[in-house]
Amino acid sequence: MATPAAPAGGARNGAGPEWGGFEENIQGGGSAVIDMENMDDTSGSSFEDMGELHQRLREEEVDADAAAAEEEDGEFLGMKGFKGQLSRQVADQMWQAGKRQASRAFSLYANIDILRPYFDVEPAQVRSRLLESMIPIKMVSFPQKIAGELYGPLMLVFTLVAILLHGMKTSDTIIREGTLMGTAIGTCFGYWLGVSSFIYFLAYLCNAQITMLQMLALLGYGLFGHCIVLFITYNIHLHALFYLFWLLVGGLSTLRMVAVLVSRTVGPTQRLLLCGTLAALHMLFLLYLHFAYHKVVEGILDTLEGPNIPPMQRVPRDVPAVLPAARLSATVLNATARAIAVTLQAH
Amino acid sequence: MAEAEEPLFVGLSDISISQDIPIGGEITIPMRSHTQEFDSSTLNESVRNTIMHDLKAVGKKFMHVLYSRKSNTLLRDWDLWGPLILCVTLALMLQRGTVDGEKDGGPQFAEVFVIVWFGAVTITLNSKLLGGNISFFQSLCVLGYCILPLIVAMMICRLVLLAGPGPVNFMIWLFVVAVMFAWSVIASTAFLADSQPPNHKILAVYPVFQFYFVISWMILTFTPQ
Numbered sequence: 001m002a003t004p005a006a007p008a009g010g011a012r013n014g015a016g017p018e019w020g021g022f023e024e025n026i027q028g029g030g031s032a033v034i035d036m037e038n039m040d041d042t043s044g045s046s047f048e049d050m051g052e053l054h055q056r057l058r059e060e061e062v063d064a065d066a067a068a069a070e071e072e073d074g075e076f077l078g079m080k081g082f083k084g085q086l087s088r089q090v091a092d093q094m095w096q097a098g099k100r101q102a103s104r105a106f107s108l109y110a111n112i113d114i115l116r117p118y119f120d121v122e123p124a125q126v127r128s129r130l131l132e133s134m135i136p137i138k139m140v141s142f143p144q145k146i147a148g149e150l151y152g153p154l155m156l157v158f159t160l161v162a163i164l165l166h167g168m169k170t171s172d173t174i175i176r177e178g179t180l181m182g183t184a185i186g187t188c189f190g191y192w193l194g195v196s197s198f199i200y201f202l203a204y205l206c207n208a209q210i211t212m213l214q215m216l217a218l219l220g221y222g223l224f225g226h227c228i229v230l231f232i233t234y235n236i237h238l239h240a241l242f243y244l245f246w247l248l249v250g251g252l253s254t255l256r257m258v259a260v261l262v263s264r265t266v267g268p269t270q271r272l273l274l275c276g277t278l279a280a281l282h283m284l285f286l287l288y289l290h291f292a293y294h295k296v297v298e299g300i301l302d303t304l305e306g307p308n309i310p311p312m313q314r315v316p317r318d319v320p321a322v323l324p325a326a327r328l329s330a331t332v333l334n335a336t337a338r339a340i341a342v343t344l345q346a347h
Numbered sequence: 348m349a350e351a352e353e354p355l356f357v358g359l360s361d362i363s364i365s366q367d368i369p370i371g372g373e374i375t376i377p378m379r380s381h382t383q384e385f386d387s388s389t390l391n392e393s394v395r396n397t398i399m400h401d402l403k404a405v406g407k408k409f410m411h412v413l414y415s416r417k418s419n420t421l422l423r424d425w426d427l428w429g430p431l432i433l434c435v436t437l438a439l440m441l442q443r444g445t446v447d448g449e450k451d452g453g454p455q456f457a458e459v460f461v462i463v464w465f466g467a468v469t470i471t472l473n474s475k476l477l478g479g480n481i482s483f484f485q486s487l488c489v490l491g492y493c494i495l496p497l498i499v500a501m502m503i504c505r506l507v508l509l510a511g512p513g514p515v516n517f518m519i520w521l522f523v524v525a526v527m528f529a530w531s532v533i534a535s536t537a538f539l540a541d542s543q544p545p546n547h548k549i550l551a552v553y554p555v556f557q558f559y560f561v562i563s564w565m566i567l568t569f570t571p572q
Contacts, residue, residue, distance in 0.1 A: 112472060119476040123549050151477070155553060158469075160562055169568045181458055 010304045055103070059096065102113020118150040118213070126152050133221040136255035140263040146214040153192070159227050160188045164289065167234040171293040187289075190221060197279050202277060206270035208261060218257055225253030226286050233290055242290055246283070405429045406452035412492045412534050422485050422538060430491020433498055434463045437562075440501050441569055459565070466558045467491060474539065474551045489554070493535035494562065500527035501566050521567065528563040532556055 129152055137144060164184040193216075200215045210218075229249050233242045258275040265271045405428050438459035471486040479486075504520050536554050540548045 112476060116476050116478075119473070120478075121550065122546055126550070151473075151550065154473075155557075158554065158557055160566075162557055165561065166564065169564070181462055 047145045061098050133224050134252045136259045144260045144263045148213045167293045206274050208265040220251045224259050225249045250286045254279050425485045425488035433494045470554045477547045479487045489538045493531045495529040496527040500524045531559045
């Protein structure tokens, strides 16, 4: 190990050996032999390794050029040149040491590898967790297991954003001080992160055994029910249908979360406070998401239902000459659904 | 058996290496000289040559995306010019002017830009966290280039819209966008899925599917003034 390094190190500069303490990471100029003792444990992706290697090689080049220039300089200027060279060397070494420390700290803290363990899932696991999020478990005598992963919840939040966008478009929502996408992302992520934090805070007050990661995962998977309900009811606009789904699907996913929390909390008052708050927020969020974006579509449906409304009650409304594509598909679906409902009522 | 082996290894201690033959050396990575060559060659040529060279590279990658061949060009020689051109084109085509100071609900230029780039960054981070061995910019490059089929769909849709609104035109429009959406997803999957461990492929592909779905949805709900 030492033999190939020594001649290469000696060729770099004359004043090198005195300041060898700064160079513990570099094993000779341009050598690709990396000493495993000195490698960071946190070095993760190959991209970062290559970047580091590139950086090191570039530093070596710069050093070699600077050293060559300085050697000539020193020889020419004699004693004075040597002192100047020394001070420059010191400054150079200190700057390089500082830079190396900074890059090491950066790769330690700004590393996405911190989040890597939370994304270590199999597709089968995600599928089974999605299905389990709709099944409440009755055993509340011992703490139920919550999987601490972030892939499923994150994907569900993004899916909810996409479904919300679809709902906003079909209801022709006009957002004045913002954008559709911004509102959708803000609503979904705000709910996920905000309500998780709030419930975690309540859990801390009520002495419940749950960590922030578990809370995020629990609420994230609870959004699966919301996704299903909204996907169906943004396309088929029947109030009765929505209330049915709200109670059934929303209720099931809320019950599941409540059961998990109850199993992890001691004391009736604490259980009531925690679970009541979560249930209320979860169900009300679904209610809000549905009703916030469907008013305008109802208006158009009323005018299209010409024959069923007696002439006196018909309200004159401007139907745009060019129906946008989204509304066309939604109105076709709604008209079909209404027709079915009317025929069912008739029988 | 041991006796038969002993005479074989007895002479090992007599082997000595002559001091004249240098056995030390440096293992240098060939990339160093490669980057030096590359830097000097493009710095000295004229601007027109550089632009033509870059445009040809971008055009070649467009062909690779459209014909979905299993080639590594997109990954090896990644660049972000193509994605930038495509993103700006998409944003310009989707933009609607404001009428009487009121937003008509159409995406503004900045919104499309932000959706494309932050979507691509999110997918890249997700793919890296799932254990993929693709670099950050390679992934951005692939995702950006695979928006090309959707831009073709957008152009076709504008032509269809010129012919006038109606359910038949809407059906054609829907069919075209659906086909191009599938093409985009398949093209990007062909490049990205290889970099993932086999059991994580679908986990990495789902966000790609969602990303192109959102872009297709923005194209589908586009109505001109």
